[in-house]
Amino acid sequence: MNRTKKITLNFKKKAKKANAKSHSSNKPKYISKADRERLVEIDATETDIEQSADIGAKPVS
Numbered sequence: 001m002n003r004t005k006k007i008t009l010n011f012k013k014k015a016k017k018a019n020a021k022s023h024s025s026n027k028p029k030y031i032s033k034a035d036r037e038r039l040v041e042i043d044a045t046e047t048d049i050e051q052s053a054d055i056g057a058k059p060v061s
Contacts, residue, residue, distance in 0.1 A: 031039075
């Protein structure tokens with residue numbers, strides 16, 4: 001491989017890496033199964049607390 005070909009290949013490789021970094025992915029961030037279960041439990045407890053607060057706050061007519 002001659003000198004100019006090595007230089008151009010190296011330049012193209014660096015340009016390709018820079019271009020790949022500039023484009024972000026549309027995929028959502030991965031959340032592990034344990035974290036998803038924990039989030040579901042937190043949401044469930046929050047809704048239970050809100051429902052119990054709503055029941056106690058209803059005015060009696």
